[in-house]
Amino acid sequence: xxxxxNINYLWKVKKLSxxxxxxxxxxxxxxxxxxxNGSFELxxxxxxxxxxxxxxxxxxxxYSHDYSINDITLALMKGSCxxxxxxxxxxxGVQEGNYMLIIAGKEETLPDGSIYKKQGKIxxxxxxxxxxxxxxxxxxxxxxxxxxxxxxxxxxxxxxGISNTDNAFGTHLITSPYGDSIxxxxxxxFNTQMAEEYVTxxxxxxxxxxxxxxxxxxxLVETTEQPNAIYExxxxxxxxxxxxxxxKESQPKKGLLFYIYSDGTVEKKIIVx
Numbered sequence: 001x002x003x004x005x006n007i008n009y010l011w012k013v014k015k016l017s018x019x020x021x022x023x024x025x026x027x028x029x030x031x032x033x034x035x036x037n038g039s040f041e042l043x044x045x046x047x048x049x050x051x052x053x054x055x056x057x058x059x060x061x062x063y064s065h066d067y068s069i070n071d072i073t074l075a076l077m078k079g080s081c082x083x084x085x086x087x088x089x090x091x092x093g094v095q096e097g098n099y100m101l102i103i104a105g106k107e108e109t110l111p112d113g114s115i116y117k118k119q120g121k122i123x124x125x126x127x128x129x130x131x132x133x134x135x136x137x138x139x140x141x142x143x144x145x146x147x148x149x150x151x152x153x154x155x156x157x158x159x160x161g162i163s164n165t166d167n168a169f170g171t172h173l174i175t176s177p178y179g180d181s182i183x184x185x186x187x188x189x190f191n192t193q194m195a196e197e198y199v200t201x202x203x204x205x206x207x208x209x210x211x212x213x214x215x216x217x218x219x220l221v222e223t224t225e226q227p228n229a230i231y232e233x234x235x236x237x238x239x240x241x242x243x244x245x246x247x248k249e250s251q252p253k254k255g256l257l258f259y260i261y262s263d264g265t266v267e268k269k270i271i272v273x
Contacts, residue, residue: 031221036063038218073120096217132193139187
């Protein structure tokens with residue numbers, strides 16, 4: 001092979017290698033999380049565990065808004081915190097990064113007989129509005145505080161939705177089963193035609209509260225997967241209550257349950273885990 005031909009051959013080999021590398025990179029790039037601060041890492045907290053009021057949460061955690069019922073229902077916690085028990089008892093600390101969020105809810109009967117509610121609700125801002133030509137996959141992680149910790153938990157599940165505003169729950173997507181003392185991930189695939197700009201999170205179902213749950217690592221990505229649930233995107237129906245086969249009101253649990261909505265529809269669900 002002549003010198004000129006050799007140079008030309010080497011150039012073709014390098015060019016082919018570069019094209020192959022670019023091709024591989026195109027298919028190995030991780031899908032972008034549309035939620036701007038889904039792991040609560042973008043914050044200016046200087047404390048190990050930081051109980052946050054409305055204004056404090058909004059100025060401490062970026063791209064997220066606290067629209068809770070009444071105040072001090074949120075706490076930003078470092079994974080290395082020692083709160084009542086060593087961090088090893090907290091299910092291995094955070095799920096992703098250095099921070100996790102505790103969302104709480106409580107209902108009290110005051111001496112005068114009136115009901116006082118506190119319920120944690122947050123919204124997480126998206127970097128772009130959702131598109132009606134795209135399917136999305138939402139995933140998140142939850143767990144409960146350890147049974148012997150200073151945080152006493154009766155129920156520990158969350159409801160997640162999507163909304164056009166940062167101070168309203170919007171369309172319900174998924175209610176998680178009870179969390180365990182180790183991290184558990186839940187996910188759902190959906191589509192929409194409402195161009196929502198926020199993922200919303202609250203403790204409890206239909207504002208039934210008495211909860212304390214730890215959440216972390218909310219991820220929303222575009223996907224080619226098909227939706228795995230039916231959504232009432234265009235109605236304002238809300239979940240009224242959950243009842244068991246005997247008609248008694250129930251919390252989400254293993255077995256046959258009936259979800260009753262405000263528009264009169266009833267959805268039967270069999271929970272196996």
